[in-house]
Amino acid sequence: MTKEKVNTGVPGLDEMLDGGLIPGRAYVVSGTSGSGKTTLGIQFLLQGAIRGERVIYVCLDEPPNEIKRNMRSFGWDLGNVQVFDATPDVMNYDKTPVRDVSTERRVLYFKDVGDEIRKTPDYSPVDVTINTIQEVLKQEMKVRKYSRIVVDSLTSLRYFYIRTSEENSSMISFFRLMSDLGVTSLLTVQLPEIAKPDVEVHMSRGEIRLHKWIDGRGLVRGVTVEKLRGSGHDDRLRPMKITDKGIVVKTLNPVKESPENGSDPTVIQQSSQGKPEPVTAAPSRDSAPPAESNRDQTSTDTVSEKAANGESKDSGGRGA
Amino acid sequence: MNTPDSERIGTGVSGLDEMLGGGLIRARPYVVSGTSGSGKTTLGIQFLHQGVKVGERALLVAIDEPPSEIRENVRALGWDVGKIRILDVHPSTKSFSKRVSVVEVAAQRTVGALREAGPSAKAEALKQVSPEISIQSLQLMLKQELQDVKYARIVIDSITSLKKLSEGMEDTKSSISSLLRYISESEVTALVITDLPDPAELEPEIFLCRGEIRLHKRMVSNRIDRFVTIEKLRGSDHDTLPRPMTLSEMGITVEPRRKISKASLRTLQAFTQYAP
Numbered sequence: 001m002t003k004e005k006v007n008t009g010v011p012g013l014d015e016m017l018d019g020g021l022i023p024g025r026a027y028v029v030s031g032t033s034g035s036g037k038t039t040l041g042i043q044f045l046l047q048g049a050i051r052g053e054r055v056i057y058v059c060l061d062e063p064p065n066e067i068k069r070n071m072r073s074f075g076w077d078l079g080n081v082q083v084f085d086a087t088p089d090v091m092n093y094d095k096t097p098v099r100d101v102s103t104e105r106r107v108l109y110f111k112d113v114g115d116e117i118r119k120t121p122d123y124s125p126v127d128v129t130i131n132t133i134q135e136v137l138k139q140e141m142k143v144r145k146y147s148r149i150v151v152d153s154l155t156s157l158r159y160f161y162i163r164t165s166e167e168n169s170s171m172i173s174f175f176r177l178m179s180d181l182g183v184t185s186l187l188t189v190q191l192p193e194i195a196k197p198d199v200e201v202h203m204s205r206g207e208i209r210l211h212k213w214i215d216g217r218g219l220v221r222g223v224t225v226e227k228l229r230g231s232g233h234d235d236r237l238r239p240m241k242i243t244d245k246g247i248v249v250k251t252l253n254p255v256k257e258s259p260e261n262g263s264d265p266t267v268i269q270q271s272s273q274g275k276p277e278p279v280t281a282a283p284s285r286d287s288a289p290p291a292e293s294n295r296d297q298t299s300t301d302t303v304s305e306k307a308a309n310g311e312s313k314d315s316g317g318r319g320a
Numbered sequence: 321m322n323t324p325d326s327e328r329i330g331t332g333v334s335g336l337d338e339m340l341g342g343g344l345i346r347a348r349p350y351v352v353s354g355t356s357g358s359g360k361t362t363l364g365i366q367f368l369h370q371g372v373k374v375g376e377r378a379l380l381v382a383i384d385e386p387p388s389e390i391r392e393n394v395r396a397l398g399w400d401v402g403k404i405r406i407l408d409v410h411p412s413t414k415s416f417s418k419r420v421s422v423v424e425v426a427a428q429r430t431v432g433a434l435r436e437a438g439p440s441a442k443a444e445a446l447k448q449v450s451p452e453i454s455i456q457s458l459q460l461m462l463k464q465e466l467q468d469v470k471y472a473r474i475v476i477d478s479i480t481s482l483k484k485l486s487e488g489m490e491d492t493k494s495s496i497s498s499l500l501r502y503i504s505e506s507e508v509t510a511l512v513i514t515d516l517p518d519p520a521e522l523e524p525e526i527f528l529c530r531g532e533i534r535l536h537k538r539m540v541s542n543r544i545d546r547f548v549t550i551e552k553l554r555g556s557d558h559d560t561l562p563r564p565m566t567l568s569e570m571g572i573t574v575e576p577r578r579k580i581s582k583a584s585l586r587t588l589q590a591f592t593q594y595a596p
Contacts, residue, residue, distance in 0.1 A: 031553070033526065033527050033532075033552050034551065034552030034553075061348075061527070061528065062530070062554065064502070064552065066348070066530070066555065069345075069555055070554050070555030072555075073555065073556075073557075088494070088497050088498065088501060089498075089501065090459070090498050090501045090505060091456075091494065091495065091498035092501040093456050093459070093460060104554075116507075117347070117504050117505050117507075119505050120501070120502075121507060155522065155527065156497075156527075159493045159494075159524055160493060160494055160497050160499075190522060190527050191522070192518075192519060192520055192521055192522040193517075193519035193520070194519045194520040196520070214560065214561070218560050218561055219560035219561075318535070
């Protein structure tokens, strides 16, 4: 590589990425809810801000006032991070919707974000589309040369701004825009508990996946680099912690509970998310004889079928 | 990671508040998920009851059950819930004779104190206007209601039914986003009740909510075992272990210091994300 790599700001993760991210490319950070995607994104931006770079956070899930409040627990100063509040407005179900795309949305610094949620204007909600968002970003890039951008989340962009029929082409065009802008971007993708690959992941130049699950000790977190174009990377599941100073990844030794087949990342993903092989895996790790306790287990729930499947030997059916 | 207490509100279940690191952060939407019979509605009522006790206004949006039944069920718990207001959007009042526009439906809303909810109170009147119940019309109804009364707490029971009723009529993803946004902007803390989410699907209400409390009910060694997990809670520390819960005539209690039994943990691990 001729260019210097971009640091993510997460201790340990850069090591996994063989020094960091290649500048000017779009990367995906994926994980289930609560796995730390937003925290990772903010940490990535702060790292840039500390180095004097211009950085911008595009909010689509949670409003900026809540992000600001949530990040307070890390003691981070988000003041110099710019934020573009693209959270969808309350819809106004009038018969004659006002269609003009507003120019009201603007980018501001986190320090100027108030404590309360932005209120939908009374007269007409702002009709933001994916095009609006793209236009704003293009404009902003002209005015200020950003070097880092986080879009949180791409999933919301897809759910709330893109028509189903245009889903894939819109996503592809969004990735295209990101690379045209020449900015290093982290795009967060929300995964269901059983993950299936989606277009975002294929389009990205790399994917960092965050995992969490529970074992006997409580909540365990891990991180994998699923792909990284044009660079070598760590192919093992590494333990990760969210401390009061942010995310920290340990690279010296991989997570002990991780499934052994480290060469195939999708296998790691599936089993650490738990669905396909928990039954064979879980009791043996518990170091308790599984047989007699399992016999009694039935379920009155609607998920009883799943339970029945789960208790039988071949649990591979679901999600395989 | 502590936050000022004024920011938090109690759920009415002290053990659960402890798991949540002091309660829910105000003016945000949360999900309560679980299978049927796991105690979701009871938790919802308890949450509203707690609000009423501290002098707040509380609203129950009843979709799954008619208000009169809810009242009876709650009476059995021995609570005085007369002050909880209830928005009756139970679809039994729906008929197919005439379609009314969404805006008119909003004018037809019925809100009464839970005390007043009699058997089929306004069912007759509503039958004639046949409102189409949907996520959109609920947002409009809430808008009217919130103009009159400043609520601090709202429970929607359940969003799963509401989504089913709205299917085909609207883009449910966007309407749910809009409804939750509306509730946030109105500075109301909301509990949104859902069925156990399909682990292979990404439901918008789940990822838009700022927290998820999941109630589990499992058959373990010939008896029903109940426990509760906090699946997520934005901007706050929270308990990451499952904790035992009881559902009795006193309502829900949670023991935040006790671990669940090994057998229960194994059933939980067998078909949830809590594995390997």
